[in-house]
Amino acid sequence: MGALSTLYTSVYNGLAGNSLWGDRVYPELVPAQIVRPYVVFFVSAGGERNDLKRNDASFSLVVKCVSLQMAEALDGADRIAALLNNQGKQDGGPIVGDASWVITTINQLRVVQQTEMISNDKPLYNSGHMFNVMMEAL
Amino acid sequence: MATLNSNNVYLSWDGTRIDGYWTGEVSKSETVNTVDVTAGSGATHIERASGLLDNSLSFNIVYDDANLAAYVGKLKAGTKGTLIFGPESNTAGKPKFECSMILQDVTGPQPTIDKGMVMFELSFEGAAAPTATIANGDTF
Numbered sequence: 001m002g003a004l005s006t007l008y009t010s011v012y013n014g015l016a017g018n019s020l021w022g023d024r025v026y027p028e029l030v031p032a033q034i035v036r037p038y039v040v041f042f043v044s045a046g047g048e049r050n051d052l053k054r055n056d057a058s059f060s061l062v063v064k065c066v067s068l069q070m071a072e073a074l075d076g077a078d079r080i081a082a083l084l085n086n087q088g089k090q091d092g093g094p095i096v097g098d099a100s101w102v103i104t105t106i107n108q109l110r111v112v113q114q115t116e117m118i119s120n121d122k123p124l125y126n127s128g129h130m131f132n133v134m135m136e137a138l
Numbered sequence: 139m140a141t142l143n144s145n146n147v148y149l150s151w152d153g154t155r156i157d158g159y160w161t162g163e164v165s166k167s168e169t170v171n172t173v174d175v176t177a178g179s180g181a182t183h184i185e186r187a188s189g190l191l192d193n194s195l196s197f198n199i200v201y202d203d204a205n206l207a208a209y210v211g212k213l214k215a216g217t218k219g220t221l222i223f224g225p226e227s228n229t230a231g232k233p234k235f236e237c238s239m240i241l242q243d244v245t246g247p248q249p250t251i252d253k254g255m256v257m258f259e260l261s262f263e264g265a266a267a268p269t270a271t272i273a274n275g276d277t278f
């Protein structure tokens with residue numbers, strides 16, 4: 001299993017089941033007609049670190065909650081932070097990777113805040129964070 | 139024929155292979171002091187001879203949380219052991235440096251607030267003449 005596969009599976013498992021968005025957690029693309037709020041995450045940069053002879057990786061991961069209500073989107077961003085920031089294995093958290101790759105640390109970086117218009121007249125709020133995820137092959 | 143730019147390094151310290159934890163670079167140095175041997179009353183230029191050769195080597199290894207016990211006992215300053223370095227692994231026929239050395243400086247571990255890599259910085263100084271050197275053409 002590759003590092004990105006481990007990352008996406010682990011992040012999904014870490015986020016799914018929240019009372020705000022349920023299991024509506026999607027990597028990269030959200031299917032049509034999904035009830036809001038939902039969470040979408042994607043890698044904006046990263047890959048092999050080349051710091052060690054064995055495989056290692058780091059990723060900049062964007063995770064955001066999407067809602068028609070700003071307050072709900074911001075609440076979602078807070079929940080995302082609580083579920084992911086400092087939750088890697090060496091952080092003492094539950095997002096540890098799998099048998100192929102360990103997620104050593106997850107570090108919260110900058111805020112992601114974006115508003116777009118849908119149906120010509122309704123604002124859609126995207127609120128979340130960027131994280132730096134460090135990984136090593138086992 | 140090609141310029142070596144691989145990281146397929148072999149490192150063994152005091153009987154423990156540690157290249158799996160190596161990061162950064164290996165810095166190997168062989169130096170010699172020069173001795174003033176100028177003689178005669180009419181000398182106009184200083185004359186020198188080679189003094190004693192010295193070897194030193196330094197590199198960094200990471201703090202591996204799962205395998206620390208496998209090598210941390212070798213990281214005591216003052217330890218005298220055999221250091222073996224192969225810039226192209228330990229494949230038979232590849233260049234080899236082997237020398238009894240003293241672990242002269244151990245710096246680390248040094249955790250950082252921004253979650254940077256935690257390392258040990260190791261410096262070794264020669265305790266005897268090397269038994270294998272790259273310049274002599276010694277190999278594994």
